[in-house]
Amino acid sequence: MLSFLWSLIIGGIIGWIAGLIVGKDIPGGIIGNIIAGFIGAWLGSLILGSWGPTVADFAIIPALIGAILFVFILSAIMKAVRKTAS
Numbered sequence: 001m002l003s004f005l006w007s008l009i010i011g012g013i014i015g016w017i018a019g020l021i022v023g024k025d026i027p028g029g030i031i032g033n034i035i036a037g038f039i040g041a042w043l044g045s046l047i048l049g050s051w052g053p054t055v056a057d058f059a060i061i062p063a064l065i066g067a068i069l070f071v072f073i074l075s076a077i078m079k080a081v082r083k084t085a086s
Contacts, residue, residue, distance in 0.1 A: 003056065010056040011037030018067035024075040036074070040067025 015036030019026045026032040041058050044066025052061035 006056040
C-alpha cells in the first residue's frame with residue numbers, strides 16, 4: 001500500500017514539473033498531474049527505455065521527458081478544441 005502511495009506522489013510531482021517546464025496548466029489539478037506523470041512515465045519508457053535514476057519504479061529522466069511531451073500534446077489539443085468551440 002505504501003509503494004502505491006509513493007507512486008502516486010512521484011507521478012504527481014513528475015506531472016507538476018512537466019507542467020511548469022511547458023508553462024501550461026494541466027486540467028484536473030493534482031489528479032491531472034498524477035495522470036500526466038503516469039502517462040508520461042509510460043510514454044517516456046516506451047520511447048527512451050528505462051535508464052537513469054529510479055524512484056518508486058519511475059525512471060525519472062525518461063518519465064519527465066515523456067510527461068513534458070504529454071503535457072505539450074494535451075495543451076495543443078485543448079487549445080484546438082477551445083478554438084473550434086468558439
